[in-house]
Amino acid sequence: MLELELCDLAALLAAGDVSARDATQASLDALETAGRKLNCTVATYRDEAMGAAERADQDRARGVSRGPLHGVPMAHKDAFDVAGRIVAAGSKVRANYRATGTASAISKLEQAGAINLGSLHMSELCLSPTGYNAHLGYCRNPWNTDFITGGSSSGSAAAVGARLVPASLGSDTGGSARAPAGACGITTIKPTYSLIAKDRVLPLASSLDCISPMARSAADCALLLDVIAGPDMSDPVTLHAPNVNYSAAIRRAWNPPTIGVLPQRLLGRVDTEILAILDRSLAVFKDLGAKIVEADIDAFEPINVLNRTVLVVEASTQHRREVAERPEDFSPHVLSRLQTGLHLPATRYAEALTLRGKITKRFVERAFAKGDLLLLPCIPVPVPSIAEDGEGEAGTGASDIMDFTRAMNYLGLPAASIPAGFTANGLPASFQLIGRHFAEANVLAAAHAYQRVTDWHKQRPLLG
C-alpha cells in the first residue's frame, strides 16, 4: 500500500478497495520505524489519526465522502501549526510553542478528507539549504543515509521519497521544497507567490514564503493544489489568486509547449553530470513535440542577492528578541544568518522590495519572450554527502545548491522540481520547470507529460 502514489491511493480509498484504517496504520508504522531510522519523523498523532481513519471508513460505508483526499494519510513539515500540538520548527527557541489553531493549508486538507499523521524534520527555523539541524541531527536521505536530504523541508522529502507517506506539505523561501525534493527523488511545485494561504505557518520571510505540495508525481501535486490553492480570507494576500482545477487542466489534450533553456554562459557552474541529465530531459520533451529555444536572460546572482536581502531581514525581524536574549539556543550557522539581517540598512531592504515589480516584469518579458516555460537545473551539483556539508555550511559557499532556485521566490514565479535521473553517486537529480505567474497548470501539465513517458519519479530507494 505504501507504494501507491497519492492519486492512486485516493482512488482506491474512494472505491472502497482500501480502507483508511489500513492506509493510516501502514503509514504510521512506517513513520515510527523507517521514519525514526531516517530521522525524518518528529512526532506522530497515532490515536487521533486512527480515530479519524475509523470515522473516514464509517463515512465511506454510508456513502459519505468528505472530498478528494478522503482517508488519505499525510504528515507535514514541523512548521505548520496544528491546534494543541508543539510545533518547534526544528528549533530550541520554539521547543515549548504549542499551537492554538491549525494552519489553513492543513485544515483544507483535512476538510478534503486527509488524515494528519504527524510532523516531520526540518532545518532549524527553515534556515539551512542542506537539511542540517544541530538540535535534531541530520535527516537521512533514503537513497543513501550518508548523504544530505536538502532542506529546509528535509523530513517531507525523505518521508515521501522513502514511501512512508504519499504526500506532505513543505515550504519554500529560496528552494526549501525544490532542493530536498530533488535530492530525494520526489516531485514538488513552489507555487506563484500568494497562491496558497500561509497563515499559521512559521514565517521565514513572508514576502517570499510559499507553501509547497510535495508528492511523487505532478498529478499528485495538481490534486493537492486543487484542495489548498486559491483565495482565502485567512491570508488576505491570496485574495486575488485564481480558481483553477489543476487536475483537470493537466489532463487536457497535450499541447506541446515551447521551452526556454539558459544560455551556455549561465551554466558554467553546473556540474557536467547534471548538464547531461538536463540534456536528456530536453530530448524527452522534444520527442513529446516541444520546441526548445534559448531564453534571453541575465545571470541570477543579482536577483539571488535581492532574495537574500529580503530573506535575512525578515527572518531577523521574526527572531530578533531571541537572538538578543538567547543566542546560545541557536546553532552557529543560523545565528550568523540572523545577525546578517540585523545589520543590513533599512534602505537596502526597502530597495529590494521596491525594485521587485520592475525586475520581475523585465525577467518575465525576456524569459518568456519566445517560450511558455523555462527548464533550469534544480541542484546544480550531485547531491553532497553529509561529510561534505560541514555542519550546514555547505550550500552557502561557492557551489551553492540553491543558485538556481532562490531567484524564483523573489520573482514570485511557479517552479516545479521534477525527478530526471541519477548521478554517479547513486543519488537522484532533477530539473526545474518555471512558468509565468499563476501558470501552475501549464508547469504541471508539462511535468505530467514528461512523467507519462519516463519512470524516474517511480524509482524507489531500497531502505536498509
Place this chain on the structure above:
Amino acid sequence: MKPDQADDSMPELQGLGKTDWLSPATALLARQTNDLVRELAAQEMEPGLSASDFTKLLIEAAQKAEAEANA
C-alpha cells in the same frame, strides 16, 4: 550630500558601523550584501517605483490565468 556618500561616511546610521560583535565572516557577508544591493539600486531605481508594483503585476497575472482556465 549624495546618498552614496552618506552610506560611506556614516555607516553607523546604516547599521553597519558596529559589527564588532559579529563574526568576521558574518560582518563581511553583511557588507557584501549591502554593497551589492546598493549598487543594483543605484542602477535600477527610478521615480515612481513602488513595492506595490509587484502586487499589481500578480493581480494582472491572476486575472489572465483565471480567464484562460475558464476559457
